[in-house]
Amino acid sequence: MLRIVAVISLGACLALTVMAGDENPRTVRRAFELRIAQHRVPQAQRVLRVTEGERVELRWSADEPLVLHLHGYDIETRVEPGKPAVTAFAARLTGRFPVAIHTEGGAKHHDRALLHVEIHPR
């Protein structure tokens, strides 16, 4: 039993060390053109996949005034018809972060996600 535990923990430590890797100095820019119509984006854009360390730009246009909130990174962006807006950030946190539409005065925390930004580790 003890032997198994030891082997597994050793393996885990090794894997973690190998995966830790070093930083990539070149910054890759990733831009997405996102058109919101009736509180939705096209199916193919519901999950945006980027890699940790990249510079991400979400370029929004919308058919009505909206406040968009990128959770985790905690960035709010206002977008209006004819006035596109950009949510720009450096993808330093890994994870799967929802972008929610915050309606004015609405029940804030029950808002559905417009899309998810998945930031995968390098």
Place this chain on the structure above:
Amino acid sequence: MLPAEAAAHAFGTRYDLPLPLPLWLAAAGLTVALSFVVVALALRRGARSTSYPRLPLLRLHPLALEALRAGSACVFFILIAAGLFGNQDPYRNLVPAFVWIMWWIGFSYLCSAAGDLWGLLNPWKALYIWAEAIAARIRPAAPFGLQRDLPAGVGVWPATALLLAFGWIEIVWQGNTVPAHIARLALGYSLLTWAGMFTFGREAWLRSGEIFAVYFGLLARLAPSEIRMRNGAVCEWSLRPPAAGLLDPRPVSNSVAFFVIVMLATVTFDGARETPLWASLLARGSPPGQPIADSVWSAFATAGLLLSPSVLAVIILGVSALMAWLTRGDARPASAGEIVRIFVPTLLPIAFAYHVAHYLSYLLVAGQVVIPLASDPFGRGWNLFGTAHYRIAVDIVGARFAWYTSVVVIVLGHVLAMYVAHRLALARFSELRTARRSQVPLAALMVVYTIVSLWILAQPIVEMGSGPIR
């Protein structure tokens, strides 16, 4: 943005990335491979005894125990007051975060690491003990309580029914983050618990009707240390091999077996209801193009909550019947029912490991909300400890940490479950051959259960409020 608002968005929101396919496959492969290793190493004749060594660490003074209980009772009263009279925004009140994250998740982990801490800290028990002591002062001769006997067949059925109700509140009920709702439920549960203790005796009710005493007590069986009470006053904490509490070869009662099945099923269902598969199932119940209605969601979740223990019970009965059939040639054959009652608790490490894999990063990230809320438990703008403006550090755990801890914990839980089951088989059956045979169906069930857990972790989390709108 205000700190409180920043805090608000971390509570209840999870940022876990699904387990990548190669890692999932590697973990599944490792699970199967290690299962064979356990079979080869654990099934030896010498391992028949189920006793284990203990290393005493600490003996708690009775006064220290009273102090701990007083502290726990204080926290209980503060939470009730904050729930009833505090700010009703779930994100500005200590109650939801404390109850759902710190206590229901965090305290479970503490019990499965340190032993049955709930036995020490249970505020309902502590308050009742003090009531008994006061009553004994006032009327020394008169017995406290009605002193009825619980009928023998009752077992832990009351706690099992209450656990299902609690599971419904946790998983299905959408009012479960409203502070006043939680406080009123806690008060109602207090009345029920004290009425039970008063009618049937304190210890009898703690054993059969107090959900959390049964729940945390079962989790404490997994711990690498144990807390033993003597005469309810002297309390000893000692180290022991992990999960030694599961090595008891006496079969549990039918009701305890079903309680465990409910625990296993709700943990798995809780994860499964956040998968895209569940979301697509829900979508079939809603008109196309529309977001999923709350009523549809609740109906499906209630059905899932009730069906999953039943389905799991049928599967376990089937596996046990097969185990009974395979071991019928033993000098001490066992019935399928007895096999269920011996081996069901050995599945706990797998369920618990999945729970840790699923909730650890959530506990570490979202759990931080109690830091600002401790300074302002009622949501009135206080700053008692100077931590009211603490901002949650979302980056303390990354995706890699979550992935690798998940895989390591799940594989360890599986190995532990297999190991304990083998030890119990050796203790129960008189021949090595039949003990070995008995484990084939169980090992298959464990491998499937572990791989299902890993599969859930490999799914992107689809929270109810963020479900896909088709």
